[in-house]
Amino acid sequence: MPALPADSSAPAWAGRLVVAAAIVDDVARPARLLAARRSAPAELAGRWELPGGKVEPEEDPVAALHRELHEELGVRVSLGAPVAGPLGGDWPITPVLRLRVWLAGTRSGDPQPLLDHDELRWVGPADWAALPWLPADLPVVAALGLR
Numbered sequence: 001m002p003a004l005p006a007d008s009s010a011p012a013w014a015g016r017l018v019v020a021a022a023i024v025d026d027v028a029r030p031a032r033l034l035a036a037r038r039s040a041p042a043e044l045a046g047r048w049e050l051p052g053g054k055v056e057p058e059e060d061p062v063a064a065l066h067r068e069l070h071e072e073l074g075v076r077v078s079l080g081a082p083v084a085g086p087l088g089g090d091w092p093i094t095p096v097l098r099l100r101v102w103l104a105g106t107r108s109g110d111p112q113p114l115l116d117h118d119e120l121r122w123v124g125p126a127d128w129a130a131l132p133w134l135p136a137d138l139p140v141v142a143a144l145g146l147r
């Protein structure tokens with residue numbers, strides 16, 4: 001059966017993009033990942049996630065990620081490859097939220113939980129899966145193939 005042409009009449013996705021970084025020890029061969037425990041809002045507090053946040057209207061996603069990482073952790077990072085998900089490279093969170101993730105290494109600063117988190121932890125192959133991650137993050141962290 002011939003492939004169907006792309007449906008150009010389909011409306012563009014109108015949700016909100018969330019960007020996050022998988023900050024790892026080595027972007028070429030990640031063994032350890034920086035996990036962050038949310039302190040707010042109440043319904044997400046205690047869950048672990050990748051640091052990042054929502055892209056503001058008109059904001060470039062990469063610029064938004066650098067902004068969020070500086071605000072939340074006090075670090076500057078070098079971005080590596082995207083961690084590609086099933087929605088055109090993004091990962092589903094809810095019908096109105098999608099997550100876009102890049103590998104990253106710290107370029108300056110020692111990560112601190114300055115905003116929105118109350119603990120940071122480096123996790124590896126043996127211990128990442130035991131953390132109570134936000135549900136959307138489990139497949140993302142699994143895709144990193146920490147070893």
Ligand SMILES: Nc1nc2c([nH]c(=O)n2[C@H]2C[C@H](O)[C@@H](COP(=O)(O)OP(=O)(O)OP(=O)(O)O)O2)c(=O)[nH]1
Nearest residue numbers: 018020049050051052053054093097099134136137
């Ligand atoms: N930052 C981040 N958010 C995630 C991840 N996984 C996941 O489901 N989310 C969800 C939680 C929130 O509903 C949403 C991101 O919101 P946020 O509160 O981090 O965004 P923000 O810092 O820009 O804050 P605000 O504009 O809502 O005040 O995406 C993740 O790994 N990192």
